[in-house]
Each structure stands twice: as C-alpha cells, then as structure tokens.
Amino acid sequence: MSDAAQPTAAEVRAAAEAVKTALDRHLAAVERRTGEDDPAVYEAFNELAAAAEVYDELLYDRYDEVTPFEIPGAEDSLPPYEGPEEPNALSVLIRRDYAVAEPQRLMAQAQRVEAADDGGAGAEVSATVHGALGILFGEFEADEIASRHKEFGLEEGDSTLWVLAAEEPAEPGEWLETPFEAADPGRVVCRFDVSSVFDELEDGDDEDGDGDLVDDIEDEDLEPLDADR
Numbered sequence: 001m002s003d004a005a006q007p008t009a010a011e012v013r014a015a016a017e018a019v020k021t022a023l024d025r026h027l028a029a030v031e032r033r034t035g036e037d038d039p040a041v042y043e044a045f046n047e048l049a050a051a052a053e054v055y056d057e058l059l060y061d062r063y064d065e066v067t068p069f070e071i072p073g074a075e076d077s078l079p080p081y082e083g084p085e086e087p088n089a090l091s092v093l094i095r096r097d098y099a100v101a102e103p104q105r106l107m108a109q110a111q112r113v114e115a116a117d118d119g120g121a122g123a124e125v126s127a128t129v130h131g132a133l134g135i136l137f138g139e140f141e142a143d144e145i146a147s148r149h150k151e152f153g154l155e156e157g158d159s160t161l162w163v164l165a166a167e168e169p170a171e172p173g174e175w176l177e178t179p180f181e182a183a184d185p186g187r188v189v190c191r192f193d194v195s196s197v198f199d200e201l202e203d204g205d206d207e208d209g210d211g212d213l214v215d216d217i218e219d220e221d222l223e224p225l226d227a228d229r
Contacts (some may be wrong), residue, residue, distance in 0.1 A: 007058045015055040022051040036147065039160070052215030082186035087165035093183055096146055103129050105153030110135040153182055158195040165189050 022044070029044035056067045100106060110132035114125065125131035136152055137145065149156055162185045175182055 005061075007062050008127050009062065012055070012058045012062050015051070015058045018051045019055045020050070020083060032069040037143075037192075046190075079186050081188070082184075083165035085191065087167070087189070088164040089169040090189070091164045091170075091182065093162040093164065093180065094142070094159070096142070096159040098149060098154040099157060100129060100153065101155040102153030105151075106136070107132045113139050122223075158193070158197075160191060160193045162191045163189045175186055 001148070022108055026041075026044040026048045029040045033041050052067070056069070059067065107126050109217050110126035113125075113135050126135055140148075140153060145152060145154070146156075146159075162183065164182070164184065167188070
C-alpha cells in the first residue's frame, strides 16, 4: 500500500476509541440481558465485531501490526446476500440439538404431565423416551424447554438461528409439507450460532471460578412442573 493510501495515526486512534466504546456497550448489554437470546446483546456483539475489524485493518495498514482478537462468526460460511434490500417479510429458522443425558428424569417429568392431564389413568405413553419427548414438547414451548433443559434430563448441543428475508409473507399452509427447503443461505439477513467449539477461543478453563454460574450449580431434586398451560 502506498504512503498516500495509508490511514493516518489519528484515524487509527479514532478506530481504537470506537472499539473501547463498543466494548463498553457490549458489557452494558450483557449486564442488562433479559434472556439467553436477548437481541440487544446480539446487536452489541455485532457492533463490537465490526469496530474491532475496522481497527484491525487500519492498524495493519498503518503500522503493519495486528490484534490478537478473533471473534467467532458465521459470515465467512455464508454466500453474499441476494435477498431484497427492504424485506416485506421474514422467516426465522431455529435448530437446537440436545442429548438425552438422563432418560429417567425425562420420563419422570413427562409422567407428571401425563398424570395431570389424565388424572393418572392414561396410557402411560411417558414410559418410553420417544413417548416422553412427544409429551414434553407438546406441553411446553421450545423456548421454555431450552431454558429448562436440565430439568428435562437434556444436555444442550449446538444451536443456530437464521433470519431469512422474503419479498412477501408465505400463504397459510404453503410450506408446511417441506418447511426447511426454503432455507436459502443467500437470503440470510443474519444468523447466530452457539457451539462449544467457540469455547476453545476463550482464555483458560475458568480455573479461578469465573465460569458460567449455571454450569456450576448441581442439579436439585425434581420440582413439580406447571402442567396447567
């Protein structure tokens, strides 16, 4: 790069200040988060990632130096956006993976729902893992199961959320037979991934006890579930 095209020291300094501001905003959003999928946290994360990328590029162009930061994202795995500039509709596609870590706990919770619904005189569908899953996912919304997965004997795996743009809303029943064939990566406005693989990019294993509080809490005895929904 020629000297004429290089950013000035002031531009690099301004980009560094922008990173600091974005970092403060991200921390504030995390501290005020209202749930696992708080959109304010995602927005602050993206702003921080964008500011860090600009700073990294200017730092390299001006001083031939780089930062040690690498923010995981899915942008590199997606093709260029080809959807409408101003979408009139959108589709939200969510995948969450679970392992059935405690089948007995899973079936016990399903039996409680089954007993409440049938007055204890049901067909005992909950006596199998397959039947228990049908009962619980039929009784509780997916977001509630995600937030209470340990109560249901489940262990979280990877998850992803895609927001796809569309020109017009789909007609009622139009895509029900093949609901996931419309997942065109070229129409993804944004996506958010959660995976244990990202943990490898973080520092250490929280040896000082600063890890996720949820992971440090031992399972309590089974509590009654509210099945009157």
